[in-house]
Every structure is written in C-alpha cells, then in structure tokens.
Amino acid sequence: MKHNKIKKLVSEYIDGELKKHTDFIENHLKLCDECSQLVKVHKLVKATLKENSVEVSPYLFARIQAQLKERKTQQTFWDYAINFSKELAFALILLLFILLGFELISNRGSFKVEDVILNETPAVHKIISSNENLSKEEILELTLSNGGKNGK
C-alpha cells in the first residue's frame, strides 16, 4: 500500500471512522514519524479548538426580535411600493387598450378624402382612368358635364 494511501487511512483512524485495517494502522503508527505527526496535529488542534469558548450576550434574542421587526417594516413598505407599481402598471396598460380601442373604432368610421372626391366628380374619375387617351375636346366636354352627372 502506498504511503499516501496509508496517511489517508490514518486520518480516518484518528476520527474513529476506519472500519478495516485498524491493526495495520496501529502498527504503522509505531514506526512512522510522518503519520504520528498527523495524530499529534489532531490532538493539538482538538485541544486548542476546545479550549476557548464564547458566549453571546443575554440580549441577543431581543436584538434579533428588533431586527426582525425592522425588516418587516421595511418589507411592508417595499410590499406596498411593489403592489402600487403593479396596480399603476395595470391601470396604464388598461388605459392603453382603451385608447387603442377608440382609435380602431374611429378608424372604422373614417373615409378616404380622394374616394369622396372621385365619387362626387365623375369627370375627374373618367379622365384619370382614361390613361390619357382622351382628346382636349372630350376632356372639356366631360368637365363641363361633370362626367354626365349634371344630366348632359
């Protein structure tokens, strides 16, 4: 077994997590300084970490409560702001749809100016649709009779 693999097993042995090869590791530790150092490191670190402990102030919970209330107030404000923005956006979209509806309805009732002109002045209509095949006299006659609309 390679020494690096043995060192990994030593680490597991230290933690009581090694299920097999425990005898082998125990024998190896008697002979190997490098691996014994891992055991020593573990003991030193464990002892050092266990030595000091801290205690929180008795007012910690009160501080947490105060902080929670503050966050709740802030949250309420933001909730209000977000809800207001949502409602405003909804109202604006609704208004936009209403305006678009009006525009569509008013467009349906509208008419083209040129269509009206052409309907009311058949002479012009005939002249335009003749593709310039009419003589001066014919144009004059059409204009005077307004394309026959005047009863001529």
Add this chain to the structure above:
Amino acid sequence: MTEERFKTLDENEIVKRARDGDEKAFEYIVKKYQNKVANLIFKIIGDQDIVEDLTQEVFLRVMESLKDYKFGSAIYTWIYRITVNICIDEIRKRQRSRAFSLDNIVSQNPKSEPSYSPVEKTFERREMREIIENAISKLPAEYKTVIVLREFEDLSYEEIAKILKIRIGTVKSRIFRARKLLAEYLKEYKELLK
C-alpha cells in the same frame, strides 16, 4: 418558563410552531443553539468582534427561511449549514476587501478572547495556542470548516457531509488535506510535534 413549555415537545413540532408565528418557539430555538452557533463562527472566522453580529444574522436567516425548512433533516444540521454558509460568505467578503489579514486575527485574538483556562497560565502554553490558531487560520475556508466541525463539534463524517451538502468521500479527503497542511505549517515548531 419558555424552556419548560418546549422541553417536552419534539423539535420538529417546535419548528412548526415557530414557522406559524409562535415567537416563544423561535426564542426557544435561538436560546438552545445561540452559543453553539456563536462558537462555530468564532472557531471558523477567528474574530470574536464579529461573532455576535454573525450569530444574529444566522438566526435572522433561520427565521426568514423557516418556510423552506425540510423536516427530514435534524434542525441543528440546517442551522449549522446556514452558519457555515454565512462564515464562508464573511471570509470571502474579507478576502475580497483585503481587510482580512491573518496578522490581524492573530493580534486581535489575545485582546478579544475570553479568559484562559487554568492550565494555560504559562506563557508557553499561550504561545503554543497562538501558533496552532495561526496555523488553523491559514487553512482555506473549506478545509477550516471541516476541521472545525470535526475537531470542535465532534461531528461524524456523515453529519459533516449533510451540513456541507458534500459527499462523505469529500469530507474524508478535506479533513486529510487539512491535517496535512496543518502539519506543514507546524513543521518549523518541531518541539510541538514531538
């Protein structure tokens, strides 16, 4: 009074009550775990000045995420996970802002630490502790976290894996690498490793 009321209750039940807005249930959880959380923070960060603030932050996050708590795992696993995440965030924040100096921690510790135990009244003992604390503080955050959970909290590989949401194999290798690095850092203090 609060303790008496909840001592007989199952911890999941207490969490449910806290989630439903029972302030006393939340107070029970805070008071039961506050010192454990504070010590875990102290051991991982190594700076006592920030312990109280971070402990407070842990429980604020606990309260805010109670709705997401999955009742399958033990509550301490969940609280420790939040604690470790907050510690790692703090370490990264300090590293980013470059305000996190290892020399600072070492020089801060003597003034901020609580009183020494009777056996360490000698200068040598105190010095030895400082050397080891310095070595621990040099470890990368993920190695430091596993070594603190193992050596200070005495948690099994399985418990550490659950807290950190990593595989047991990863826990094993991180602990091994942390010990190897510590042995490296302490190599120059030969008398310590005799």
